[in-house]
Amino acid sequence: MVLLTLLAAVTIGIVRTRSLFAVAVLLGAYSFLMASVMIVLDAVDVAMTEASVGAGISTVLVLGTLYLTKVHETPPRYTAMLPLFVAVGTGAVLIYGTYGLPEFGAANTPVNTHVGMSYMVRSIPETGIPNVVTSVLASYRGFDTLGETAVIFTAGIGVLMLLKRFGKKG
Amino acid sequence: MRLDVVLRVATKLFLPFILMFALYVQFHGDYGPGGGFQAGVIAAAAIVLYAIIFGLQEACKVVPPAVVEAMVPLGVLLYAGVGVASMFTGSNYLDYSHLAHDQVHGQEWGVFLVELGVLITVTGTMTAIFYALAGRGKQDEP
Numbered sequence: 521m522v523l524l525t526l527l528a529a530v531t532i533g534i535v536r537t538r539s540l541f542a543v544a545v546l547l548g549a550y551s552f553l554m555a556s557v558m559i560v561l562d563a564v565d566v567a568m569t570e571a572s573v574g575a576g577i578s579t580v581l582v583l584g585t586l587y588l589t590k591v592h593e594t595p596p597r598y599t600a601m602l603p604l605f606v607a608v609g610t611g612a613v614l615i616y617g618t619y620g621l622p623e624f625g626a627a628n629t630p631v632n633t634h635v636g637m638s639y640m641v642r643s644i645p646e647t648g649i650p651n652v653v654t655s656v657l658a659s660y661r662g663f664d665t666l667g668e669t670a671v672i673f674t675a676g677i678g679v680l681m682l683l684k685r686f687g688k689k690g
Numbered sequence: 691m692r693l694d695v696v697l698r699v700a701t702k703l704f705l706p707f708i709l710m711f712a713l714y715v716q717f718h719g720d721y722g723p724g725g726g727f728q729a730g731v732i733a734a735a736a737i738v739l740y741a742i743i744f745g746l747q748e749a750c751k752v753v754p755p756a757v758v759e760a761m762v763p764l765g766v767l768l769y770a771g772v773g774v775a776s777m778f779t780g781s782n783y784l785d786y787s788h789l790a791h792d793q794v795h796g797q798e799w800g801v802f803l804v805e806l807g808v809l810i811t812v813t814g815t816m817t818a819i820f821y822a823l824a825g826r827g828k829q830d831e832p
Binding site (some may be wrong): 564571581584587588648650657666667668669672673676677680683 | 719722764769770797804805807815816819
């Protein structure tokens with residue numbers, strides 16, 4: 521609850537601030553808070569990814585981009601009524617949807633009894649890997665991870681083609 | 691930033707530990723949290739820290755941009771290559787069961803190599819993007 525309150529405070533800060541430098545720092549803080557929430561939910565792998573990617577590299581890249589552009593956001597020229605309505609509506613629907621979810625950590629849900637339990641049982645005898653996240657990621661769902669790596673590769677060469685100067689003379 | 695003694699010394703002290711932690715996250719991913727994606731980002735963060743404190747030229751001497759750009763496709767090729775190698779052992783694509791003498795060892799090797807591929811691609815991509823961003827800023831100055 522404390523973490524969620526802090527998250528809300530940081531989000532309001534991000535929306536209210538006009539200085540993009542402060543926004544970049546606040547986004548880093550937001551990622552760290554999100555990582556803490558993940559740890560509370562026992563998702564350590566996700567927390568680690570969030571802390572390193574979200575708070576670490578993203579902040580550096582955003583700051584690097586700010587170095588190339590202006591550091592102040594221009595004031596918006598339109599009212600925020602329609603986006604506000606859409607956001608509040610979507611949020612209300614999502615909150616309504618959470619009432620249909622089973623209680624957090626309940627053992628008899630499809631998530632814990634169906635495929636998930638099968639992986640928990642099979643991981644050690646079949647792969648010898650105690651961390652089931654790793655065995656699912658790299659072995660059972662190897663195709664997915666290959667796709668993810670290809671996505672990173674594609675994104676990387678895309679950004680390089682946009683930013684890098686081929687032929688130093690220019 | 692290059693004249694700041696405290697930052698320079700602290701960076702030199704921290705760098706080996708950051709790299710060590712990246713390797714720990716990489717190779718201990720079978721037992722604890724972590725894996726190629728996280729380790730790759732941590733390793734890239736070490737390079738970025740070095741480049742910020744000691745300047746881009748120094749970092750380019752340690753980790754040349756050509757190497758970084760070669761790493762981006764190399765990781766994907768290693769990953770896909772493991773899949774092809776497992777096909778030669780008579781299994782399906784990316785089924786590591788026959789890479790070693792028994793299934794558990796085969797899986798261990800497969801996961802190890804695949805995570806290594808992820809590490810190489812992630813580190814290469816993150817560092818290459820940072821190099822491109824930082825190098826561009828420097829040349830644009832009038």
